[in-house]
Amino acid sequence: MANLSLKNVPQVIVESQVWKSIFRHGYTMNRRNRLLAITNNVFYHILPTKISRYGMRMRFHWGAGIITFYLFLILTFTGVLLMFYYVPTVPRAYYDMKDLQHVVPFGNILRNMHRYGAHAMVFMVMVHMARTFYTSSYKPPREFNWVVGVILLNFTFLLSFSGYLLPWDQLAIWAVTVGANMARATPLIGHEGPFANLIGMKVNNDVRFALLGGTTVGSATLLRFYVLHCIAFPIILTIFIVVHFWRVRRDGYSGDVPVRE
Amino acid sequence: MVRAAEALSAEEQGTRRRLLSFLGWGSFVSFCGGVTVGSLRFFFPRILYEPPQQFIAGKPEDYQIGEVSTRMKKEQRVWMIRSEKGIYALISVCTHLGCTPIWHPAENRIKCPCHGSNFLVDGQNVAGPAPSPLFRAAISLDLVGNIVVDKSQKENQPGKRDEPPFTLPLT
Ligand code: HEM
Numbered sequence: 108m109a110n111l112s113l114k115n116v117p118q119v120i121v122e123s124q125v126w127k128s129i130f131r132h133g134y135t136m137n138r139r140n141r142l143l144a145i146t147n148n149v150f151y152h153i154l155p156t157k158i159s160r161y162g163m164r165m166r167f168h169w170g171a172g173i174i175t176f177y178l179f180l181i182l183t184f185t186g187v188l189l190m191f192y193y194v195p196t197v198p199r200a201y202y203d204m205k206d207l208q209h210v211v212p213f214g215n216i217l218r219n220m221h222r223y224g225a226h227a228m229v230f231m232v233m234v235h236m237a238r239t240f241y242t243s244s245y246k247p248p249r250e251f252n253w254v255v256g257v258i259l260l261n262f263t264f265l266l267s268f269s270g271y272l273l274p275w276d277q278l279a280i281w282a283v284t285v286g287a288n289m290a291r292a293t294p295l296i297g298h299e300g301p302f303a304n305l306i307g308m309k310v311n312n313d314v315r316f317a318l319l320g321g322t323t324v325g326s327a328t329l330l331r332f333y334v335l336h337c338i339a340f341p342i343i344l345t346i347f348i349v350v351h352f353w354r355v356r357r358d359g360y361s362g363d364v365p366v367r368e
Numbered sequence: 369m370v371r372a373a374e375a376l377s378a379e380e381q382g383t384r385r386r387l388l389s390f391l392g393w394g395s396f397v398s399f400c401g402g403v404t405v406g407s408l409r410f411f412f413p414r415i416l417y418e419p420p421q422q423f424i425a426g427k428p429e430d431y432q433i434g435e436v437s438t439r440m441k442k443e444q445r446v447w448m449i450r451s452e453k454g455i456y457a458l459i460s461v462c463t464h465l466g467c468t469p470i471w472h473p474a475e476n477r478i479k480c481p482c483h484g485s486n487f488l489v490d491g492q493n494v495a496g497p498a499p500s501p502l503f504r505a506a507i508s509l510d511l512v513g514n515i516v517v518d519k520s521q522k523e524n525q526p527g528k529r530d531e532p533p534f535t536l537p538l539t
Protein backbone atom coordinates (compact mmCIF):
# COMPACT_ATOMS: atom_id res chain seq x y z
CA MET A 108 0.00 0.00 0.00
CA ALA A 109 3.00 2.26 0.56
CA ASN A 110 3.48 3.52 -2.99
CA LEU A 111 -0.14 3.66 -4.05
CA SER A 112 -0.17 5.08 -7.55
CA LEU A 113 -2.80 4.77 -10.26
CA LYS A 114 -0.72 2.08 -11.90
CA ASN A 115 -0.96 -0.52 -9.17
CA VAL A 116 -4.61 0.12 -8.27
CA PRO A 117 -5.75 -2.97 -10.21
CA GLN A 118 -3.19 -5.06 -8.37
CA VAL A 119 -4.26 -3.73 -4.99
CA ILE A 120 -7.87 -4.54 -5.85
CA VAL A 121 -7.04 -8.05 -7.07
CA GLU A 122 -5.05 -8.73 -3.90
CA SER A 123 -7.68 -7.33 -1.50
CA GLN A 124 -9.67 -9.59 0.80
CA VAL A 125 -12.95 -8.63 -0.83
CA TRP A 126 -11.72 -9.65 -4.28
CA LYS A 127 -10.14 -12.87 -3.09
CA SER A 128 -13.22 -13.85 -1.13
CA ILE A 129 -15.23 -13.65 -4.36
CA PHE A 130 -12.80 -14.96 -6.98
CA ARG A 131 -10.40 -16.86 -4.70
CA HIS A 132 -7.36 -16.96 -6.99
CA GLY A 133 -6.55 -16.62 -10.62
CA TYR A 134 -5.86 -19.67 -12.72
CA THR A 135 -2.70 -19.95 -14.68
CA MET A 136 -4.08 -20.94 -18.01
CA ASN A 137 -2.58 -24.40 -18.55
CA ARG A 138 -4.54 -27.38 -19.88
CA ARG A 139 -5.23 -28.87 -16.44
CA ASN A 140 -6.64 -25.69 -14.98
CA ARG A 141 -8.78 -25.04 -18.01
CA LEU A 142 -10.24 -28.54 -17.60
CA LEU A 143 -10.79 -27.96 -13.88
CA ALA A 144 -12.61 -24.75 -14.65
CA ILE A 145 -15.11 -26.89 -16.55
CA THR A 146 -15.41 -29.85 -14.16
CA ASN A 147 -15.74 -27.58 -11.14
CA ASN A 148 -18.28 -25.34 -12.81
CA VAL A 149 -21.50 -25.55 -10.85
CA PHE A 150 -23.58 -24.63 -13.88
CA TYR A 151 -22.56 -28.01 -15.34
CA HIS A 152 -22.32 -30.11 -12.15
CA ILE A 153 -24.48 -29.26 -9.16
CA LEU A 154 -23.26 -31.97 -6.74
CA PRO A 155 -19.79 -32.01 -5.17
CA THR A 156 -17.35 -34.51 -6.64
CA LYS A 157 -16.59 -35.75 -3.11
CA ILE A 158 -17.84 -34.92 0.37
CA SER A 159 -17.03 -36.34 3.82
CA ARG A 160 -19.91 -38.07 5.59
CA TYR A 161 -18.86 -36.52 8.89
CA GLY A 162 -19.94 -33.11 7.72
CA MET A 163 -23.35 -34.52 6.97
CA ARG A 164 -24.47 -35.04 10.56
CA MET A 165 -27.98 -33.71 11.18
CA ARG A 166 -27.02 -32.18 14.51
CA PHE A 167 -24.44 -30.06 12.70
CA HIS A 168 -26.43 -28.56 9.82
CA TRP A 169 -30.03 -29.10 11.06
CA GLY A 170 -30.96 -29.65 7.42
CA ALA A 171 -32.08 -26.06 7.39
CA GLY A 172 -30.52 -25.01 4.10
CA ILE A 173 -31.72 -27.99 2.14
CA ILE A 174 -35.22 -27.77 3.63
CA THR A 175 -35.34 -24.14 2.49
CA PHE A 176 -34.34 -25.29 -0.98
CA TYR A 177 -37.02 -28.02 -1.07
CA LEU A 178 -39.59 -25.48 0.05
CA PHE A 179 -38.51 -23.23 -2.79
CA LEU A 180 -39.02 -26.10 -5.25
CA ILE A 181 -42.47 -26.82 -3.80
CA LEU A 182 -43.36 -23.12 -3.97
CA THR A 183 -42.21 -22.89 -7.58
CA PHE A 184 -44.24 -25.94 -8.55
CA THR A 185 -47.42 -24.96 -6.69
CA GLY A 186 -46.97 -21.33 -7.72
CA VAL A 187 -46.91 -22.21 -11.41
CA LEU A 188 -50.08 -24.29 -10.91
CA LEU A 189 -51.78 -21.36 -9.15
CA MET A 190 -51.00 -19.23 -12.21
CA PHE A 191 -53.38 -21.37 -14.26
CA TYR A 192 -56.37 -19.98 -12.35
CA TYR A 193 -55.24 -16.71 -10.84
CA VAL A 194 -55.61 -13.46 -12.82
CA PRO A 195 -53.91 -10.39 -11.30
CA THR A 196 -56.65 -7.82 -11.94
CA VAL A 197 -58.67 -5.91 -9.36
CA PRO A 198 -62.06 -7.41 -10.28
CA ARG A 199 -60.78 -10.98 -10.44
CA ALA A 200 -57.86 -11.54 -8.08
CA TYR A 201 -59.83 -12.02 -4.86
CA TYR A 202 -62.53 -14.18 -6.49
CA ASP A 203 -59.94 -16.32 -8.28
CA MET A 204 -58.34 -16.97 -4.93
CA LYS A 205 -61.78 -17.87 -3.49
CA ASP A 206 -62.38 -20.15 -6.49
CA LEU A 207 -59.08 -21.84 -5.80
CA GLN A 208 -60.28 -22.48 -2.27
CA HIS A 209 -63.79 -23.67 -2.99
CA VAL A 210 -64.25 -24.57 -6.67
CA VAL A 211 -61.02 -25.71 -8.30
CA PRO A 212 -60.43 -29.46 -7.75
CA PHE A 213 -57.67 -29.81 -5.15
CA GLY A 214 -57.31 -26.03 -5.35
CA ASN A 215 -57.47 -25.49 -1.61
CA ILE A 216 -54.67 -27.91 -0.81
CA LEU A 217 -52.65 -26.32 -3.60
CA ARG A 218 -53.18 -22.83 -2.29
CA ASN A 219 -52.46 -23.91 1.27
CA MET A 220 -49.26 -25.64 0.20
CA HIS A 221 -48.18 -22.40 -1.41
CA ARG A 222 -49.18 -20.21 1.49
CA TYR A 223 -47.90 -22.36 4.37
CA GLY A 224 -44.86 -23.26 2.29
CA ALA A 225 -44.12 -19.55 1.91
CA HIS A 226 -44.32 -18.97 5.65
CA ALA A 227 -42.17 -22.05 6.28
CA MET A 228 -39.57 -20.90 3.77
CA VAL A 229 -39.21 -17.52 5.47
CA PHE A 230 -38.86 -19.30 8.80
CA MET A 231 -36.36 -21.90 7.56
CA VAL A 232 -34.15 -19.37 5.82
CA MET A 233 -33.79 -17.60 9.17
CA VAL A 234 -33.09 -20.89 10.96
CA HIS A 235 -30.42 -21.69 8.37
CA MET A 236 -28.83 -18.29 8.89
CA ALA A 237 -28.79 -18.82 12.66
CA ARG A 238 -27.14 -22.23 12.20
CA THR A 239 -24.37 -20.88 9.98
CA PHE A 240 -23.84 -18.16 12.55
CA TYR A 241 -23.66 -20.52 15.54
CA THR A 242 -21.27 -22.89 13.75
CA SER A 243 -19.02 -19.95 12.75
CA SER A 244 -19.50 -20.92 9.13
CA TYR A 245 -19.54 -17.27 8.08
CA LYS A 246 -15.82 -16.85 8.86
CA PRO A 247 -13.12 -16.80 6.14
CA PRO A 248 -12.91 -18.40 3.64
CA ARG A 249 -16.70 -18.44 3.61
CA GLU A 250 -17.42 -14.75 4.11
CA PHE A 251 -18.58 -14.29 0.52
CA ASN A 252 -21.11 -17.10 0.85
CA TRP A 253 -22.50 -15.41 3.94
CA VAL A 254 -23.06 -12.31 1.78
CA VAL A 255 -24.78 -14.44 -0.86
CA GLY A 256 -26.91 -15.83 1.97
CA VAL A 257 -27.97 -12.34 3.01
CA ILE A 258 -29.03 -11.66 -0.59
CA LEU A 259 -31.04 -14.90 -0.57
CA LEU A 260 -32.67 -13.86 2.72
CA ASN A 261 -33.68 -10.52 1.24
CA PHE A 262 -35.13 -12.03 -1.91
CA THR A 263 -37.08 -14.54 0.16
CA PHE A 264 -38.56 -11.59 2.06
CA LEU A 265 -39.30 -9.80 -1.21
CA LEU A 266 -41.06 -12.90 -2.58
CA SER A 267 -43.08 -13.16 0.59
CA PHE A 268 -43.96 -9.44 0.53
CA SER A 269 -44.95 -9.42 -3.14
CA GLY A 270 -46.93 -12.66 -2.83
CA TYR A 271 -48.79 -11.33 0.17
CA LEU A 272 -50.56 -8.72 -1.98
CA LEU A 273 -51.88 -11.19 -4.54
CA PRO A 274 -55.00 -12.47 -2.68
CA TRP A 275 -56.14 -8.80 -2.81
CA ASP A 276 -58.07 -8.95 0.46
CA GLN A 277 -58.07 -6.31 3.18
CA LEU A 278 -55.10 -7.83 4.96
CA ALA A 279 -53.08 -7.89 1.75
CA ILE A 280 -53.84 -4.32 0.68
CA TRP A 281 -53.16 -2.75 4.06
CA ALA A 282 -50.05 -4.78 4.75
CA VAL A 283 -48.57 -3.61 1.46
CA THR A 284 -49.78 -0.04 2.08
CA VAL A 285 -47.91 -0.05 5.38
CA GLY A 286 -44.83 -1.75 3.93
CA ALA A 287 -44.62 0.60 0.96
CA ASN A 288 -45.15 3.65 3.18
CA MET A 289 -42.01 2.69 5.07
CA ALA A 290 -40.17 3.16 1.75
CA ARG A 291 -41.20 6.84 1.87
CA ALA A 292 -38.55 7.31 4.53
CA THR A 293 -35.68 5.83 2.47
CA PRO A 294 -32.74 8.26 2.50
CA LEU A 295 -32.41 10.20 -0.77
CA ILE A 296 -34.83 8.14 -2.88
CA GLY A 297 -37.95 8.17 -0.66
CA HIS A 298 -39.82 11.48 -0.67
CA GLU A 299 -40.02 11.76 3.12
CA GLY A 300 -36.51 10.47 3.78
CA PRO A 301 -33.42 12.45 4.75
CA PHE A 302 -31.85 14.53 1.93
CA ALA A 303 -34.69 13.60 -0.46
CA ASN A 304 -35.74 17.24 -0.92
CA LEU A 305 -32.24 18.01 -2.22
CA ILE A 306 -32.90 16.00 -5.37
CA GLY A 307 -36.56 16.97 -5.66
CA MET A 308 -38.25 13.76 -4.53
CA LYS A 309 -42.04 13.94 -4.47
CA VAL A 310 -44.85 11.47 -3.91
CA ASN A 311 -44.99 10.87 -7.67
CA ASN A 312 -41.33 10.30 -8.47
CA ASP A 313 -39.72 8.45 -5.58
CA VAL A 314 -38.86 4.79 -4.99
CA ARG A 315 -42.28 4.01 -3.55
CA PHE A 316 -43.91 5.39 -6.68
CA ALA A 317 -41.83 3.06 -8.84
CA LEU A 318 -42.63 0.12 -6.57
CA LEU A 319 -46.39 0.76 -6.55
CA GLY A 320 -46.67 2.07 -10.11
CA GLY A 321 -48.75 4.92 -8.68
CA THR A 322 -49.27 6.96 -5.55
CA THR A 323 -51.47 4.39 -3.78
CA VAL A 324 -51.78 0.61 -3.80
CA GLY A 325 -53.99 -0.04 -6.83
CA SER A 326 -54.40 -2.12 -9.97
CA ALA A 327 -50.95 -1.10 -11.25
CA THR A 328 -49.44 -2.33 -7.97
CA LEU A 329 -51.21 -5.68 -8.22
CA LEU A 330 -49.89 -6.29 -11.73
CA ARG A 331 -46.38 -5.11 -10.85
CA PHE A 332 -46.17 -7.30 -7.77
CA TYR A 333 -47.51 -10.26 -9.73
CA VAL A 334 -44.82 -9.97 -12.41
CA LEU A 335 -42.10 -9.47 -9.81
CA HIS A 336 -43.43 -12.34 -7.70
CA CYS A 337 -43.81 -14.87 -10.50
CA ILE A 338 -40.88 -13.97 -12.75
CA ALA A 339 -38.23 -11.54 -11.54
CA PHE A 340 -37.75 -12.61 -7.92
CA PRO A 341 -37.83 -16.40 -8.52
CA ILE A 342 -35.27 -16.08 -11.34
CA ILE A 343 -32.94 -13.89 -9.28
CA LEU A 344 -33.33 -16.24 -6.32
CA THR A 345 -32.51 -19.24 -8.52
CA ILE A 346 -29.33 -17.60 -9.78
CA PHE A 347 -28.14 -16.81 -6.28
CA ILE A 348 -29.07 -20.28 -5.01
CA VAL A 349 -26.79 -21.71 -7.72
CA VAL A 350 -23.96 -19.40 -6.67
CA HIS A 351 -24.63 -20.29 -3.03
CA PHE A 352 -24.31 -24.05 -3.67
CA TRP A 353 -21.28 -23.54 -5.88
CA ARG A 354 -19.54 -21.67 -3.09
CA VAL A 355 -20.36 -24.39 -0.55
CA ARG A 356 -18.35 -26.67 -2.80
CA ARG A 357 -15.54 -24.31 -3.63
CA ASP A 358 -14.98 -22.93 -0.14
CA GLY A 359 -15.25 -26.36 1.44
CA TYR A 360 -18.09 -27.30 3.73
CA SER A 361 -17.51 -25.95 7.23
CA GLY A 362 -18.62 -29.21 8.86
CA ASP A 363 -16.39 -31.24 6.56
CA VAL A 364 -13.89 -32.22 9.24
CA PRO A 365 -12.96 -35.75 10.45
CA VAL A 366 -14.58 -36.78 13.76
CA ARG A 367 -13.79 -39.85 15.83
CA GLU A 368 -16.52 -42.50 15.89
CA MET B 369 -7.95 8.63 -18.95
CA VAL B 370 -4.55 8.88 -17.38
CA ARG B 371 -4.06 5.16 -17.51
CA ALA B 372 -5.26 4.73 -21.07
CA ALA B 373 -2.81 7.42 -22.18
CA GLU B 374 0.04 5.78 -20.31
CA ALA B 375 -0.68 2.36 -21.73
CA LEU B 376 -0.19 3.56 -25.27
CA SER B 377 3.27 4.23 -26.55
CA ALA B 378 4.16 7.78 -27.52
CA GLU B 379 3.74 7.28 -31.24
CA GLU B 380 0.38 5.59 -30.78
CA GLN B 381 -1.09 8.61 -29.02
CA GLY B 382 -3.44 10.60 -31.16
CA THR B 383 -3.43 7.89 -33.80
CA ARG B 384 -6.38 6.38 -35.64
CA ARG B 385 -6.24 3.34 -33.36
CA ARG B 386 -6.72 5.48 -30.32
CA LEU B 387 -9.65 7.32 -31.87
CA LEU B 388 -11.34 4.08 -32.91
CA SER B 389 -10.83 2.56 -29.50
CA PHE B 390 -12.30 5.66 -27.91
CA LEU B 391 -15.29 5.57 -30.24
CA GLY B 392 -15.77 1.85 -29.74
CA TRP B 393 -15.67 1.85 -25.98
CA GLY B 394 -17.50 5.16 -25.87
CA SER B 395 -20.46 3.81 -27.81
CA PHE B 396 -20.46 0.64 -25.73
CA VAL B 397 -20.56 2.60 -22.48
CA SER B 398 -23.21 5.01 -23.74
CA PHE B 399 -25.29 2.10 -24.97
CA CYS B 400 -25.14 0.41 -21.56
CA GLY B 401 -25.85 3.71 -19.83
CA GLY B 402 -28.78 4.43 -22.11
CA VAL B 403 -30.31 1.01 -21.57
CA THR B 404 -29.92 1.34 -17.79
CA VAL B 405 -31.42 4.82 -17.59
CA GLY B 406 -34.22 3.84 -19.98
CA SER B 407 -35.06 0.70 -18.02
CA LEU B 408 -35.18 2.66 -14.78
CA ARG B 409 -37.35 5.38 -16.32
CA PHE B 410 -39.69 2.70 -17.62
CA PHE B 411 -40.86 1.95 -14.08
CA PHE B 412 -42.18 5.49 -13.53
CA PRO B 413 -45.53 5.71 -15.38
CA ARG B 414 -46.47 8.95 -17.16
CA ILE B 415 -50.21 8.55 -16.71
CA LEU B 416 -51.96 7.30 -13.60
CA TYR B 417 -55.39 5.75 -13.69
CA GLU B 418 -56.14 6.84 -10.17
CA PRO B 419 -59.47 8.39 -9.04
CA PRO B 420 -59.64 12.22 -9.21
CA GLN B 421 -58.71 14.11 -6.06
CA GLN B 422 -61.68 16.51 -6.28
CA PHE B 423 -65.27 15.66 -5.49
CA ILE B 424 -68.57 17.23 -4.52
CA ALA B 425 -69.85 16.49 -1.02
CA GLY B 426 -73.42 17.80 -1.03
CA LYS B 427 -74.62 21.07 0.54
CA PRO B 428 -73.68 22.61 3.87
CA GLU B 429 -77.26 22.03 5.12
CA ASP B 430 -76.68 18.28 4.78
CA TYR B 431 -74.45 18.31 7.85
CA GLN B 432 -75.47 18.94 11.50
CA ILE B 433 -73.29 20.83 13.94
CA GLY B 434 -71.22 18.36 15.92
CA GLU B 435 -71.73 15.60 13.39
CA VAL B 436 -68.94 13.35 12.07
CA SER B 437 -70.44 12.21 8.80
CA THR B 438 -69.18 8.98 7.24
CA ARG B 439 -71.24 9.36 4.04
CA MET B 440 -68.18 10.16 1.87
CA LYS B 441 -65.81 7.80 3.64
CA LYS B 442 -66.19 4.65 1.57
CA GLU B 443 -65.80 6.40 -1.79
CA GLN B 444 -63.49 9.29 -0.91
CA ARG B 445 -61.73 8.39 2.35
CA VAL B 446 -62.77 11.56 4.20
CA TRP B 447 -65.03 12.34 7.13
CA MET B 448 -67.19 15.43 6.67
CA ILE B 449 -67.21 17.18 10.03
CA ARG B 450 -69.21 20.26 11.00
CA SER B 451 -68.07 22.11 14.09
CA GLU B 452 -69.28 25.42 15.53
CA LYS B 453 -66.84 27.26 13.26
CA GLY B 454 -67.43 25.51 9.99
CA ILE B 455 -67.11 22.36 7.92
CA TYR B 456 -63.91 20.50 7.25
CA ALA B 457 -63.03 17.31 5.37
CA LEU B 458 -60.76 15.16 7.53
CA ILE B 459 -58.75 12.74 5.39
CA SER B 460 -58.90 9.19 6.77
CA VAL B 461 -55.32 8.26 5.98
CA CYS B 462 -53.43 7.42 9.17
CA THR B 463 -50.35 9.61 9.56
CA HIS B 464 -48.43 6.58 10.84
CA LEU B 465 -48.22 4.29 7.80
CA GLY B 466 -51.31 5.02 5.81
CA CYS B 467 -54.10 2.66 6.95
CA THR B 468 -57.72 3.84 7.12
CA PRO B 469 -58.74 4.71 10.70
CA ILE B 470 -62.29 4.16 11.98
CA TRP B 471 -64.63 6.64 13.71
CA HIS B 472 -65.91 5.34 17.06
CA PRO B 473 -68.81 7.63 18.12
CA ALA B 474 -69.23 5.98 21.55
CA GLU B 475 -65.68 6.87 22.53
CA ASN B 476 -65.57 10.11 20.55
CA ARG B 477 -62.29 8.91 19.05
CA ILE B 478 -60.87 8.01 15.66
CA LYS B 479 -58.81 4.83 15.92
CA CYS B 480 -56.52 3.07 13.47
CA PRO B 481 -56.89 -0.73 13.22
CA CYS B 482 -53.31 -1.29 12.06
CA HIS B 483 -51.17 -0.23 15.04
CA GLY B 484 -53.68 1.48 17.30
CA SER B 485 -53.16 5.20 16.78
CA ASN B 486 -55.92 7.39 18.28
CA PHE B 487 -57.07 10.78 17.03
CA LEU B 488 -59.58 13.36 18.21
CA VAL B 489 -62.32 14.73 15.98
CA ASP B 490 -60.22 17.78 15.11
CA GLY B 491 -57.49 15.44 13.83
CA GLN B 492 -55.14 15.71 16.83
CA ASN B 493 -53.08 12.55 17.40
CA VAL B 494 -53.43 11.51 21.04
CA ALA B 495 -52.14 7.94 21.29
CA GLY B 496 -50.21 5.30 19.39
CA PRO B 497 -47.38 5.61 16.89
CA ALA B 498 -48.89 8.31 14.62
CA PRO B 499 -46.39 11.22 14.67
CA SER B 500 -48.73 14.01 13.55
CA PRO B 501 -52.41 15.02 13.33
CA LEU B 502 -54.70 13.84 10.53
CA PHE B 503 -54.83 16.11 7.49
CA ARG B 504 -57.74 18.23 6.34
CA ALA B 505 -58.43 18.62 2.62
CA ALA B 506 -59.09 21.96 0.95
CA ILE B 507 -62.81 22.72 0.97
CA SER B 508 -64.86 25.42 -0.75
CA LEU B 509 -68.29 26.19 -2.21
CA ASP B 510 -68.94 26.23 -5.93
CA LEU B 511 -71.27 28.71 -7.67
CA VAL B 512 -74.43 26.76 -6.95
CA GLY B 513 -73.55 26.18 -3.30
CA ASN B 514 -72.16 22.64 -3.44
CA ILE B 515 -69.26 21.73 -1.20
CA VAL B 516 -66.13 20.97 -3.26
CA VAL B 517 -63.34 19.00 -1.57
CA ASP B 518 -59.83 18.85 -3.04
CA LYS B 519 -57.62 16.20 -1.45
CA SER B 520 -54.53 17.26 -3.37
CA GLN B 521 -54.20 20.25 -1.01
CA LYS B 522 -53.99 19.39 2.66
CA GLU B 523 -52.98 20.82 6.02
CA ASN B 524 -52.76 19.45 9.56
CA GLN B 525 -51.27 22.23 11.70
CA PRO B 526 -53.61 23.94 14.24
CA GLY B 527 -54.29 27.50 13.15
CA LYS B 528 -53.70 26.96 9.45
CA ARG B 529 -56.08 24.04 9.28
CA ASP B 530 -58.88 26.08 10.93
CA GLU B 531 -58.73 28.77 8.24
CA PRO B 532 -59.88 28.64 4.62
CA PRO B 533 -59.25 26.75 2.44
CA PHE B 534 -58.97 23.92 4.96
CA THR B 535 -62.11 24.83 6.89
CA LEU B 536 -65.24 26.25 5.28
CA PRO B 537 -66.45 29.00 7.64
CA LEU B 538 -70.20 29.05 8.12
CA THR B 539 -72.14 31.82 9.74
C1 HEM C 1 -41.39 -19.59 -8.79
C2 HEM C 1 -41.88 -19.41 -7.62
C3 HEM C 1 -43.27 -18.88 -7.32
C4 HEM C 1 -44.39 -18.68 -8.15
C5 HEM C 1 -44.51 -18.95 -9.63
C6 HEM C 1 -45.42 -18.14 -7.29
C7 HEM C 1 -46.72 -17.79 -7.71
C8 HEM C 1 -47.73 -17.33 -6.90
C9 HEM C 1 -49.08 -17.01 -7.30
C10 HEM C 1 -49.66 -17.14 -8.72
C11 HEM C 1 -49.76 -16.58 -6.21
C12 HEM C 1 -51.21 -16.11 -6.13
C13 HEM C 1 -52.17 -17.19 -5.69
C14 HEM C 1 -52.68 -16.97 -4.31
O1 HEM C 1 -52.71 -15.84 -3.84
O2 HEM C 1 -53.08 -17.95 -3.71
C15 HEM C 1 -48.84 -16.62 -5.11
C16 HEM C 1 -49.12 -16.26 -3.80
C17 HEM C 1 -48.20 -16.17 -2.74
N1 HEM C 1 -46.85 -16.47 -2.79
FE1 HEM C 1 -45.89 -17.27 -4.39
N2 HEM C 1 -44.91 -18.03 -6.01
C18 HEM C 1 -43.59 -18.47 -5.99
C19 HEM C 1 -42.72 -18.53 -4.92
C20 HEM C 1 -42.96 -18.00 -3.65
C21 HEM C 1 -42.03 -17.94 -2.56
C22 HEM C 1 -40.58 -18.45 -2.61
C23 HEM C 1 -42.68 -17.32 -1.51
C24 HEM C 1 -42.17 -16.95 -0.12
C25 HEM C 1 -41.12 -17.36 0.47
C26 HEM C 1 -44.02 -17.02 -1.94
C27 HEM C 1 -44.98 -16.41 -1.17
C28 HEM C 1 -46.31 -16.23 -1.53
C29 HEM C 1 -47.35 -15.78 -0.64
C30 HEM C 1 -47.19 -15.41 0.86
C31 HEM C 1 -48.54 -15.76 -1.41
C32 HEM C 1 -49.95 -15.42 -0.92
C33 HEM C 1 -50.59 -16.81 -0.86
C34 HEM C 1 -52.03 -16.82 -0.52
O3 HEM C 1 -52.54 -15.87 0.08
O4 HEM C 1 -52.65 -17.84 -0.82
N3 HEM C 1 -44.16 -17.45 -3.24
N4 HEM C 1 -47.59 -17.06 -5.55
Ligand code: FES
Pocket residue numbers: 285462463464465466467480481482483484485496497498
Ligand atom coordinates in the same frame (compact mmCIF):
# COMPACT_ATOMS: atom_id res chain seq x y z
S1 FES D 1 -51.02 2.86 10.10
FE1 FES D 1 -52.39 3.66 11.58
S2 FES D 1 -51.41 3.12 13.40
FE2 FES D 1 -49.96 2.37 11.94
